[in-house]
Each structure stands twice: as C-alpha cells, then as structure tokens.
Amino acid sequence: MTQYLFITSLLLCVFVLLALLRMAFSKNIPERIVALDTINTLIVTLLVAIGAAFRKALYIDIAIVYGLLSFVGTIYIARYLREERNK
C-alpha cells in the first residue's frame, strides 16, 4: 500500500510539471493564474500523500499552511489584476 502511495506522488509530480508547462506557454495573465491555482491544489494533495507515505505528520502540517498561504496569494493576484486594469 505504501508503494502505491509513492506511485500516486510520482504521478502528481508529473501533473504539476504539465500544469507548469501550461503556465509557461499561455497567452495572458488570467490563464497563468488559473494554472498557478491548479498547481497549488495539486501540491497540497501531493504533500498529504508524501506525509502519509513517509508516516510523518510534519508534511501534512506544511500542507495546511501552504493551502492557506496560496489562497491568500491567489486572492491578492486577482485583486491586483482587477485594480491594475481599472486605472
């Protein structure tokens, strides 16, 4: 079962790389923000899977804090985008 968790983590890493490619080759800023938000959710899932695979609760605590901070970052970038175009 632990090996299957490692396979899950590896596949999630591949998904993060694909979303990063999407973020690199996109046309405008909101598409990049969508890719960034997807990467944040995938990384929270990845940290939970890695913490359960290594049996360390510290990774899962890092996942909680990363989720909250990425939420704040996404909201901030969205607000910046709105205010920047309205000037």
Next chain:
Amino acid sequence: MAKLEILVYVFLSIGIFVNALGVLGLIRFPDVYTRLHAATKTTTFGCIFIVGGVVVMNIFQYEETSLVIILHSLAALFVVIFTNPISAHAIGRAAMLSGVKPYGAKVDQFSERFKKTGKVSAQVNQEKLE
C-alpha cells in the same frame, strides 16, 4: 481486512484519474473560463478521494502516529474544500472585469448590464475595448 485494502487502491485510483482529467482539461481547453471549469472542480474532487485513501490506509495500518495523520489530513482537506471555490470565483471575476472575453462569445450581457447600472469598473473596460 482485505476489503479495506481494495478500498484504499480504489480511492487512490479515482483520485489520480480525476486529477489527470483536470490537468488534461487545463492543457486542452482554449479559454480562461473553460480552464477554470476544468481545473478547479476536478482537483478539489481528486483531493477528497486521495485524502480519503490516506485516511482508510491509516485506519487499516493503525500505529501511534496514525491518529495525528488522519486528523491533520482532514484539516488539509477542509482547507482545500473551503478555499478553492473562493479563489476560483475571484479569478473568474478578475478576468471578466479586466476585459478578457469568453472564447467564441457573441453576446456580452455582463458589460451591457454594468453599463446600464453605471458601475465604474465595467465602463472603463468597455471604453478601453472600443
């Protein structure tokens, strides 16, 4: 006991499959709004199933750190479920207010309605676009 093990495999497989669909939609769809539709819901759903698999695996192999792992994974799932739709809504609203049109759209009811009611932000964008 063996049934619980099969349940772990099924949960993790569903989680991987749904996350793969989300990333596929993120790569293949043409627009901001369709990509939000593809990416946000599916990654939340996949996170639910992968955390469910982790919880069932820790119930199956119960050790002294299992209770901490279960409770903290459920807290991480709570964070993802409650913050992901809010951030998706913020991204969609910011994209719409900054003047990104939906792919292949003919009628723009959003700008027309804000032109009538007189909100400042949509008016400025409409003038910039014209």
